[in-house]
Amino acid sequence: MTSPLVIFDLDGTLIHTAPDLMTSLNHVMDLNGLAHVSFDDMTWLVGQGAKVMIERAWALHGHPTSPEQLEAAFDAFLVSYAADMPGKSLPYPGLIDSLDRLEAAGMQLAVCTNKTEALARKLLDALELTERFVAITGGDTFAVRKPHGDHILGTIELAGGNAAKAVMVGDSVNDILAAQNAGIPTIAVPFGYSDKPVASFDPDIIIEHFDELDAALVEKLIAKASRAA
Ligand SMILES: O=C(O)COP(=O)(O)O
Numbered sequence: 001m002t003s004p005l006v007i008f009d010l011d012g013t014l015i016h017t018a019p020d021l022m023t024s025l026n027h028v029m030d031l032n033g034l035a036h037v038s039f040d041d042m043t044w045l046v047g048q049g050a051k052v053m054i055e056r057a058w059a060l061h062g063h064p065t066s067p068e069q070l071e072a073a074f075d076a077f078l079v080s081y082a083a084d085m086p087g088k089s090l091p092y093p094g095l096i097d098s099l100d101r102l103e104a105a106g107m108q109l110a111v112c113t114n115k116t117e118a119l120a121r122k123l124l125d126a127l128e129l130t131e132r133f134v135a136i137t138g139g140d141t142f143a144v145r146k147p148h149g150d151h152i153l154g155t156i157e158l159a160g161g162n163a164a165k166a167v168m169v170g171d172s173v174n175d176i177l178a179a180q181n182a183g184i185p186t187i188a189v190p191f192g193y194s195d196k197p198v199a200s201f202d203p204d205i206i207i208e209h210f211d212e213l214d215a216a217l218v219e220k221l222i223a224k225a226s227r228a229a
């Protein structure tokens with residue numbers, strides 16, 4: 001029988017990465033003579049991958065980007081961000097215990113992020129977390145990415161899972177929409193980088209802390225979804 005699969009978003013869900021993302025983004029802003037972004041700005045900037053983050057940061061300061069400028073800025077960002085991993089980035093409180101509980105209950109774990117797959121793997125390697133996940137997919141792994149449901153369905157397939165026994169945990173509208181598009185239950189975390197309250201995305205449940213995430217909750221959401229199907 002297929003094990004239940006718990007799929008996690010990365011930035012703002014598994015790992016608090018915004019300080020490092022912001023440092024590298026502001027380095028790129030410096031290179032281009034633009035004002036820095038603030039931590040509050042990051043709640044709107046993060047979630048669609050680094051290229052969109054840069055594009056939005058420039059737009060915030062009234063500077064449209066040409067495709068060439070964007071490519072150059074993206075390259076500079078990648079060099080800076082990859083150079084200092086894991087930097088200040090840390091798993092959210094209670095995460096590791098929660099992963100231990102889920103694994104002990106026979107559940108499998110996966111990552112579905114809009115970060116590039118290479119950056120996601122590098123960060124998870126630096127935090128010694130890679131081995132926990134049966135699949136790690138990024139914003140460039142497939143032809144589409146979150147909020148497209150196929151990013152989630154492709155992750156489930158790579159993990160050898162079954163969409164009827166999978167749940168998604170995320171902090172942004174993309175995560176919840178992607179899971180809704182894929183037809184799987186959603187767990188939202190309010191401690192990540194969303195500029196809108198996570199309740200407005202209509203997740204199946206909101207957890208304030210990873211202490212609340214255990215096999216019983218995952219089983220309950222899967223059972224509820226199967227009754228609704
Ligand atoms: O880095 C981003 O913009 C998105 O990353 P996430 O999908 O892991 O939140």
Ligand SMILES: [Mg+2]
Pocket residue numbers: 009010011012013047170171172192193
């Ligand atoms: Mg996120």
